[in-house]
Amino acid sequence: MLDLFERLALEAGREVMRVYHRDFAVDRKADASPVTEADRGAERIILAGLREAWPEIPCVAEEEVSAGIVPADLGREFFLIDPLDGTKEFVNRRTDFTVNIALIRNGVPEAGVVFAPCTGKLYSGRPGRAEAMDVDADCRIAARRPIAVRAGNSPLAVVASRSHNTPETDAYIKSLGATEIVSVGSSLKFCLVAGGEADVYPRFGRTMEWDTAAGDAVLRAAGGTTVTLDGAPLAYGKRDQPHDSDFANPHFIARGR
Template structure:
């Protein structure tokens, strides 16, 4: 399964970069968030591949969900897809947008890939094994190396959202006394912790499950964890939530092996 995820992420990333270089119009969804041809074409590639290879496993994908297309029953396992995480970065010609594919089983992000096609960074994870992949200009996997989240030692290195920072996040970072703050878009924040380049990612702002599942899977495979503010592992497949929409996440803290959780 992980091999198919990697293949599809590379194919989708190639299409994302075609649109990035060619340019495209920016539309607005009902929630006013941006969407482009790259989002739609990437999602088509991923969904076609997953549905052909794994027809029994339902798919939840950002653009389909925005159009109201969601499987009525997710069962014990389902795929979560964000075909272009960091659309704002894409539109603003920044490099840290990503393609994200994850398998969720019994509420846990179990397998995931995160591909940043502009920078060439590629991360994959399955239970007990997380890797950073080197990608050629022809979108081929050249090599792999194991990665592992580190035990955070104060002062911590913190990753924060470039486009969605909040006063609560800034207050949390001040309380940590962090020595380094890395501002980056998209699910790469999870992957920087997984690869021991940072220690903690606090998110006191809006996210959806497709935003986080793939990066969270990589982080957990590397020995880290994402927890809600009450210390529980962030769960997936959340539906019929009182006062919130399906698949919306609460605030959370992602961290390395011994990083802070609250």
């Protein structure tokens, strides 16, 4: 399954970069967030591949959900897809946007891939093994190596959101004492912690499950954790939430050792 995730992420990344290198329109969804033909085209590629290979496993994909297409019953396992995480970065011609595919089993992100097509970095995770890969200009894997979280450095390196920072996040970072702060967009924040390049990623702003699932899978495979503010593991498949929409996440902290 992870092999197909990687192939679909690379193919979707090629489509994203095809749009990135020319002029494109930016539309607005009902929540005012941006969406482009790169989001839609990458999602079509991923969904087609997953549904052909595993028609029995439901898919929850960001743009389909935005259009009102949601599986009635998720069952014990389903796919979560964010075809272009970091659309704001993409629109502003930055480089830290990603393609994300994850398998959720019993509420846990069990396997996932994160591909940053602009920088040629691909990350994957499954129980017991996380990897980082270098991808060449033709979107082919050129090198592969295992990754793991590190014991906390002194000072701690904290990954913060480039586009969605909050006063609560700033207060939490301050509470950690002397820190090195790394600002980056999209699900790459999880991957920096997973690869031992940072120690903690606090998120005190709103996210959806498709924003976090793939990166969370990589982090957990690398030996890290993602917990809510009460210390419980961040769960997936959240529906009928009394104070928020389906698939919305609470605040969380992702960390290494």
